[in-house]
Amino acid sequence: EIVLTQSPGTLSLSPGERATLSCRASQSVSSSYLAWYQQKPGQAPRLLIYGASSRATGIPDRFSGSGSGTDFTLTISRLEPEDFAVYYCQQYGSSPAITFGQGTRLEIK
């Protein structure tokens, strides 16, 4: 089973700043089958990025993903108030199991 470790656990930033979130895998993620989700309180997760770097439908271009192998990054270029939430990475290339990282909480400084 591939274990995903996200860092930092909590990131405190101000609106307008740039956010960089990390996701490291315990072994190489097949074909960059790595996704990022945003979750707000009381809501289901929302898909932001798939295939490590492709934005899902309707996701603003301030969100970008990069990386391959075992190291992946989600970047939010300029934070908007609605971006403060919890972010999860997910790998979906390893059979039989899909796994999630433990999450990064992005909070307003």
Add this chain to the structure above:
Amino acid sequence: QVQLQESGPGLVKPSQTLSLTCTVSGGSISSGSYYWSWIRQPAGKGLEWIGRIYTSGSTNYNPSLKSRVTISVDTSKNQFSLKLSSVTAADTAVYYCARGAGVTINWGQGTLVTVSS
């Protein structure tokens, strides 16, 4: 736009079987090359993938839960279901059903299941 809705008891006694159903609307559960998943989230904690089923009937389960989990699909009702046996308080969580094609694309709103006597 496909929508998913979980349903089932909100309270289950320890050692009993948790049973949930996900109803799919806005599209046929049989169309396309999708899989149908269950994912859970204990309060204040992260996401845990439980398992998935393809419309062919083939399944994959989280190895840590495999001995207790059964996922099935009823194409005539456009539904798929989760059964988790021998539950304990550690199984208390919000349970989500979801649709995927590789990545998990669409999620239900989630339903809270509490395991308590």
